[in-house]
Amino acid sequence: MNILMVASEMTPFVKTGGLADVAGSLSREMEKRGHNIKAVLPYYRTIKDGNFQVKPLGQRLKIKMPDKVVEGRIMKGRIGANIEVWFIKNDHYYDREGLYGTAKGDYADNAERFIFFCRATLESLKETSFEPDIIHCHDWQTGLIPVYLNTLFKDDPRFAGIRTVFTIHNVAYQGIFPPSEMPLTGLGWDLFTPEGIEFYGKINLMKGGIVYSDILTTVSKNYARQIQTGEYGCGLEGLLKARQKDLYGILNGVDYDEWDPEKDRFIIKNYSRRTPGGKKDCKSSLLKEFRLEPAPEAPLFGLVSRLAEQKGIDLIADTIDEISSLGNLVILGKGDESYENMVAHLIEKHPQKVGVRIGFDEALAHRIVAGSDLFLVPSRYEPCGLNVMHSLKYGTIPIVRATGGPDDIISEFNPDTGKGNGFKFYDYSKEEFCSKLKIAATLYREKKLWRKLVQNALSCDFGWKEPAREYEKLYRKAQGRRRGTGAGFPPLQE
Ligand code: ADP
Numbered sequence: 001m002n003i004l005m006v007a008s009e010m011t012p013f014v015k016t017g018g019l020a021d022v023a024g025s026l027s028r029e030m031e032k033r034g035h036n037i038k039a040v041l042p043y044y045r046t047i048k049d050g051n052f053q054v055k056p057l058g059q060r061l062k063i064k065m066p067d068k069v070v071e072g073r074i075m076k077g078r079i080g081a082n083i084e085v086w087f088i089k090n091d092h093y094y095d096r097e098g099l100y101g102t103a104k105g106d107y108a109d110n111a112e113r114f115i116f117f118c119r120a121t122l123e124s125l126k127e128t129s130f131e132p133d134i135i136h137c138h139d140w141q142t143g144l145i146p147v148y149l150n151t152l153f154k155d156d157p158r159f160a161g162i163r164t165v166f167t168i169h170n171v172a173y174q175g176i177f178p179p180s181e182m183p184l185t186g187l188g189w190d191l192f193t194p195e196g197i198e199f200y201g202k203i204n205l206m207k208g209g210i211v212y213s214d215i216l217t218t219v220s221k222n223y224a225r226q227i228q229t230g231e232y233g234c235g236l237e238g239l240l241k242a243r244q245k246d247l248y249g250i251l252n253g254v255d256y257d258e259w260d261p262e263k264d265r266f267i268i269k270n271y272s273r274r275t276p277g278g279k280k281d282c283k284s285s286l287l288k289e290f291r292l293e294p295a296p297e298a299p300l301f302g303l304v305s306r307l308a309e310q311k312g313i314d315l316i317a318d319t320i321d322e323i324s325s326l327g328n329l330v331i332l333g334k335g336d337e338s339y340e341n342m343v344a345h346l347i348e349k350h351p352q353k354v355g356v357r358i359g360f361d362e363a364l365a366h367r368i369v370a371g372s373d374l375f376l377v378p379s380r381y382e383p384c385g386l387n388v389m390h391s392l393k394y395g396t397i398p399i400v401r402a403t404g405g406p407d408d409i410i411s412e413f414n415p416d417t418g419k420g421n422g423f424k425f426y427d428y429s430k431e432e433f434c435s436k437l438k439i440a441a442t443l444y445r446e447k448k449l450w451r452k453l454v455q456n457a458l459s460c461d462f463g464w465k466e467p468a469r470e471y472e473k474l475y476r477k478a479q480g481r482r483r484g485t486g487a488g489f490p491p492l493q494e
Pocket of ligand 1: 016017018019021304305306332333334359360361362365384385386387388
């Protein structure tokens with residue numbers, strides 16, 4: 001199959017969270033399965049300044065906006081030998097410090113930036129001979145692509161064979177903008193209705209993707225159920241329920257070429273399930289790196305996260321005294337200013353026990369995952385939780401809130417049977433979190449049981465093979481659909 005993967009971030013080029021890992025690894029895995037993959041990304045400053053071989057492709061793009069014509073270029077790069085990546089270049093939109101904004105908030109023109117991205121992606125197909133069978137769109141930044149295929153580009157025979165799969169990585173980020181931005185989309189006001197992309201008087205780009213795509217997926221089975229409820233659906237639950245026959249939960253895989261303690265290039269000593277000894281060196285080196293007291297007998301807790309409300313950072317702040325009494329804690333994170341400040345303050349109270357780095361640091365993320373004994377994921381909600389799967393591979397035991405993906409991934413360790421791969425708590429409360437921390441810290445001192453638990457974690461396999469097979473099945477299902485009929489809500493008029 002010819003597959004066009006469209007996302008706003010993708011490894012190895014640019015990453016703020018799990019979306020980038022998934023877009024990159026899934027592309028590589030699909031290519032390994034024999035498909036012809038092309039990927040599309042905005043040409044951000046970090047890519048421009050990075051060490052990537054990129055050159056212009058085709059003519060300049062010209063996209064008509066209401067009061068101007070916006071020009072862009074396609075730049076061509078590669079992942080490995082066989083995957084061509086097209087970068088949509090427009091320096092005014094993408095040559096900026098952040099992808100979506102700064103710690104102070106989102107860029108004011110995000111609607112325009114990603115409307116342009118969607119339109120330019122489809123226009124770029126005209127510049128090449130590539131004819132996708134499937135366009136796989138990821139998150140709200142790509143939500144208008146399925147809409148355009150069923151409206152503005154509907155009568156273009158070049159696009160007639162294309163079917164769409166839309167993956168929701170996080171339903172809380174929908175791309176909601178005031179109605180004054182509607183003309184930028186180039187779509188008629190007839191789409192500004194509850195059956196179209198209108199959402200409580202505003203426009204909602206993710207809603208466009210959900211209404212108009214042939215197949216919908218999200219990143220775990222549990223999250224697929226959760227987003228159909230008022231508690232987790234963020235207002236889209238009714239629509240997602242209406243499309244539940246086309247909505248699939250596929251747990252993301254882990255790229256074990258990148259995340260494997262046996263060959264990890266970022267850690268001080270490699271180790272594996274058969275030779276787990278190197279983990280001790282990773283721990284002492286991490287403690288040293290954060291200038292914390294050497295304490296091999298006390299558990300080291302780790303946390304690597306986007307710093308956003310979702311991630312349960314306030315629960316860490318509320319329990320910092322208890323965590324410090326049980327062991328040491330190292331944190332790496334970047335995100336909202338208020339949470340960056342909250343985390344930075346934790347050191348002041350416990351300078352010998354807590355280490356914090358604010359920033360995005362791939363290598364340090366690996367060192368924390370490898371060097372910690374326990375990995376904290378106390379999220380309010382968590383669609384997939386790639387971090388949880390990374391930790392397991394490194395024998396670092398997750399303590400997770402039982403929600404979304406983590407609830408699917410973790411089974412509670414039972415000391416009597418020796419079964420289970422981590423710890424989970426249910427209520428989003430200090431009491432429950434603390435009680436789980438204490439149980440984990442106590443078990444840590446029971447060497448034999450702990451070794452068993454670590455072995456269980458190291459034996460887990462969350463590679464991409466199975467998820468890629470599931471995506472392939474869905475691509476075929478989408479291909480079998482009559483054009484537009486997948487968009488069951490509303491039934492499109494042919
Ligand atoms: P989300 O997609 O919500 O951010 P996931 O746990 O699914 O959460 O994926 C997060 C990914 O981003 C992981 O690969 C994690 O290691 C990485 N990550 C998050 N924050 C940072 C950071 N500050 N520095 C380096 N890597 C980070």
